[in-house]
Amino acid sequence: MAKARTKSRQTLVGKKGEPTDLESVLDAVRVIWAATEQADSAEQDRLRRMIVGRIDRLRSQLNGKLRSHGPAEAEVQPTLFSDDHLEKRETDTPVPRFSEPQLRACGKDLASHALKFIPQASEFSDVQAYRDHLGSKLPFNSVATRRRRANYLVNRFFPGEKLHQDLAKFAGAAAGHPCLGDVLFYLAARSEQIIGLTAEEVVWPSLADGGVSRARINEFVRSKLTSEKGSKETTNAIARSYQHYGSGEASRTHLCISLRRGHLASFAYILHLEFPEPGMYTFEKLFDGPMHKWLLWERDWMIEQLYACRQVGLLTKVSEIDAMRQFTTKYPLAEAVDRIVPLLKGGEP
Numbered sequence: 001m002a003k004a005r006t007k008s009r010q011t012l013v014g015k016k017g018e019p020t021d022l023e024s025v026l027d028a029v030r031v032i033w034a035a036t037e038q039a040d041s042a043e044q045d046r047l048r049r050m051i052v053g054r055i056d057r058l059r060s061q062l063n064g065k066l067r068s069h070g071p072a073e074a075e076v077q078p079t080l081f082s083d084d085h086l087e088k089r090e091t092d093t094p095v096p097r098f099s100e101p102q103l104r105a106c107g108k109d110l111a112s113h114a115l116k117f118i119p120q121a122s123e124f125s126d127v128q129a130y131r132d133h134l135g136s137k138l139p140f141n142s143v144a145t146r147r148r149r150a151n152y153l154v155n156r157f158f159p160g161e162k163l164h165q166d167l168a169k170f171a172g173a174a175a176g177h178p179c180l181g182d183v184l185f186y187l188a189a190r191s192e193q194i195i196g197l198t199a200e201e202v203v204w205p206s207l208a209d210g211g212v213s214r215a216r217i218n219e220f221v222r223s224k225l226t227s228e229k230g231s232k233e234t235t236n237a238i239a240r241s242y243q244h245y246g247s248g249e250a251s252r253t254h255l256c257i258s259l260r261r262g263h264l265a266s267f268a269y270i271l272h273l274e275f276p277e278p279g280m281y282t283f284e285k286l287f288d289g290p291m292h293k294w295l296l297w298e299r300d301w302m303i304e305q306l307y308a309c310r311q312v313g314l315l316t317k318v319s320e321i322d323a324m325r326q327f328t329t330k331y332p333l334a335e336a337v338d339r340i341v342p343l344l345k346g347g348e349p
């Protein structure tokens with residue numbers, strides 16, 4: 001009898017010895033979860049959010065693969081790990097908006113489609129209904145291609161299989177407005193690590209030269225990815241993202257960039273994506289982050305927008321006293337967006 005159990009157990013082990021039966025996988029997760037107890041409370045909270053975020057991202061990827069290879073009925077809708085497995089008493093922390101992005105090829109920028117179709121998310125309250133809408137409306141002949149591109153758009157701009165209402169509201173109001181490009185470029189770089197890395201490590205350092213060659217971008221991307229074909233496609237996608245979203249000018253051989261000014265509405269929205277919880281933050285954290293290094297917004301202009309945000313009631317305080325320069329946000333993102341959308345009607349302050 002013991003031998004029979006041993007044989008059965010062996011059939012549930014992967015080629016490299018990893019357990020593939022559900023209980024063994026859950027046991028492994030429980031061990032990882034328990035290990036976080038060795039950290040202090042703040043670090044423990046961060047680690048547990050990261051674990052939950054990665055599980056949720058895995059679920060999203062699994063759903064995407066099932067959708068691209070079979071009918072909708074075959075999709076896995078429930079979350080991979082329910083509260084029965086990750087007890088609620090152990091994780092009351094919310095899943096982070098952006099889990100750690102994967103370093104992968106990004107050969108489909110979909111920028112022109114994002115500018116047209118992301119605003120249409122405001123017409124839906126359910127992510128699957130929105131995905132089905134994209135699958136029927138995207139301008140591709142093949143049903144399979146439409147489904148794949150719909151998955152790309154949803155996973156890139158609505159991570160975690162959640163139709164984030166703040167983005168739906170903002171994009172719906174910003175349809176056709178130049179500031180939507182800044183928001184979508186930021187979100188694409190947050191979701192696709194290779195875009196953010198290239199923006200910060202290649203494009204940003206080339207600012208003094210007025211731009212960078214596409215060959216240099218490809219060299220950097222090639223050093224991060226294993227596929228030569230994937231690196232070329234990704235290089236082209238990055239250049240098109242800068243071009244279509246309005247962050248730069250791309251030619252066949254070069255990407256031209258310069259510091260620039262944006263719009264108060266996109267500044268306020270991305271500010272609350274970067275700092276989603278009310279609190280006090282330093283100017284330096286703002287300047288060292290994506291709003292300056294990815295979007296190439298001028299520092300002086302960004303400071304002006306902080307004061308403008310305070311003037312319209314989004315910030316409680318902006319302080320420049322000697323070397324202490326700080327600003328204090330007033331609302332969480334979900335509440336801030338209703339106060340940001342009206343800013344689209346105005347020009348620059």
